[in-house]
Amino acid sequence: MNDFPTPIATVPSTGNKTGGWRTFRPVILYDKCIRCMICWKFCPEPAIKIVSAEKYTAKNAAIGKLDAPEIDYDYCKGCGICANECPVKCIEMVFEEKLEE
Amino acid sequence: MKNLTIPEEEYMLPGHTACLGCGATLAMRYALKALGKNTIITIPACCWAVIPGVYPSRALEVPLLYTAFEVTGAAVSGIREALSAKGIEDVNVVGFAGDGGTADIGIQSLSGAVERGEDIFYIMYDNEAYMNTGIQRSSSTPKGAWTTTTQVGKIRDWKKEKKKNMVEIMAAHGIPYTATASIAFPEDFIKKLEKGKKIKGPKFYQVFSTCPTGWLVSPNKSVEVARLAVESKIFPLYEVENGVYNITYMPKKEVKVKDYFALQGRFRHLTEDEIREIQNDVDEAWRILVEKEKWSKSLMKVQ
Numbered sequence: 001m002n003d004f005p006t007p008i009a010t011v012p013s014t015g016n017k018t019g020g021w022r023t024f025r026p027v028i029l030y031d032k033c034i035r036c037m038i039c040w041k042f043c044p045e046p047a048i049k050i051v052s053a054e055k056y057t058a059k060n061a062a063i064g065k066l067d068a069p070e071i072d073y074d075y076c077k078g079c080g081i082c083a084n085e086c087p088v089k090c091i092e093m094v095f096e097e098k099l100e101e
Numbered sequence: 102m103k104n105l106t107i108p109e110e111e112y113m114l115p116g117h118t119a120c121l122g123c124g125a126t127l128a129m130r131y132a133l134k135a136l137g138k139n140t141i142i143t144i145p146a147c148c149w150a151v152i153p154g155v156y157p158s159r160a161l162e163v164p165l166l167y168t169a170f171e172v173t174g175a176a177v178s179g180i181r182e183a184l185s186a187k188g189i190e191d192v193n194v195v196g197f198a199g200d201g202g203t204a205d206i207g208i209q210s211l212s213g214a215v216e217r218g219e220d221i222f223y224i225m226y227d228n229e230a231y232m233n234t235g236i237q238r239s240s241s242t243p244k245g246a247w248t249t250t251t252q253v254g255k256i257r258d259w260k261k262e263k264k265k266n267m268v269e270i271m272a273a274h275g276i277p278y279t280a281t282a283s284i285a286f287p288e289d290f291i292k293k294l295e296k297g298k299k300i301k302g303p304k305f306y307q308v309f310s311t312c313p314t315g316w317l318v319s320p321n322k323s324v325e326v327a328r329l330a331v332e333s334k335i336f337p338l339y340e341v342e343n344g345v346y347n348i349t350y351m352p353k354k355e356v357k358v359k360d361y362f363a364l365q366g367r368f369r370h371l372t373e374d375e376i377r378e379i380q381n382d383v384d385e386a387w388r389i390l391v392e393k394e395k396w397s398k399s400l401m402k403v404q
Contacts, residue, residue, distance in 0.1 A: 010159065014115060037105055042287075044124070045117070047115050067103045077121045079313075081122055081323055084322060084325060093321075
């Protein structure tokens with residue numbers, strides 16, 4: 001029976017860097033961001049991480065106390081849900097080729 | 102300090118192979134946030150069978166068992182019984198299937214599991230067609246939709262039949278708890294799962310999951326479309342607990358079916374008259390649902 005073992009998938013999918021699928025790159029404008037984490041909530045990868053409040057400059061002191069969202073470009077496929085759902089429209093979708101220039 | 106409305110823990114890994122803006126991945130992400138680490142997922146042939154990637158890749162932090170298309174209900178029953186035989190009761194056994202694997206091919210084994218009163222969760226992520234195999238119509242495809250088997254060309258062969266109502270079928274089984282949910286309302290979905298965790302017996306959820314590829318929707322509008330489905334009352338959010346109906350979200354804005362259709366390519370062939378006919382169907386279904394809520398609540402008071 002050991003010649004035909006039960007296949008068990010054990011390798012995490014994180015080795016598959018899906019960032020290469022991206023055509024448009026979401027860029028968070030932290031001076032406008034209110035850190036509501038709606039982008040994090042609706043990310044289907046999930047490729048948005050929660051990072052410590054001090055890592056990015058904030059719009060004001062109150063918002064600066066909240067933990068911030070950060071996009072992991074290794075995995076973001078560029079679907080743009082975050083930019084569409086953002087209530088203050090602080091996520092810009094930038095054409096990847098423009099960033100190359 | 103964190104500003105979160107849903108649990109922070111993630112049990113789904115990035116690097117999976119779902120399409121851009123996939124609603125099914127959001128359904129899984131929210132379900133696992135609510136159910137936690139002590140969960141076993143069972144998946145038949147569906148989009149989620151390919152999302153984790155090719156063997157030996159995995160995209161979940163919980164065990165996942167692949168089964169044949171028609172046996173999700175039987176498989177979860179078996180896992181539940183095996184765990185009980187070992188004296189393990191604190192594990193959530195979950196069947197996670199698409200609409201084809203639930204409303205068409207898997208309905209007999211699901212019906213059996215619910216009839217036997219197995220202590221399981223069954224989550225149907227409803228992307229309204231067989232998306233994984235190339236957008237073929239299912240019984241959960243809504244009236245008016247284009248699919249590759251209800252094509253619109255010289256002959257306008259769009260789907261003329263109504264969407265099968267799975268929650269009603271489950272309610273007719275006398276299921277302890279069944280509910281609809283939407284990827285656009287994760288707090289509502291998670292609350293319903295938390296409620297299900299406290300109920301012994303079968304729990305059935307129908308989660309509206311946008312498929313940008315099959316619905317011809319721009320991926321960035323994925324969540325917006327799901328929200329419009331609820332706001333336009335074409336997919337109302339409600340629960341049925343031991344026969345009592347409860348509408349969990351009352352649409353605030355006056356959104357017409359037409360506004361929901363406008364974002365999707367699969368409905369673009371419909372004429373004004375055809376859209377009006379569908380709007381009438383939706384209004385009638387909503388009226389009946391509101392009445393059911395009222396009636397079932399008053400009936401329970403009598404008892």
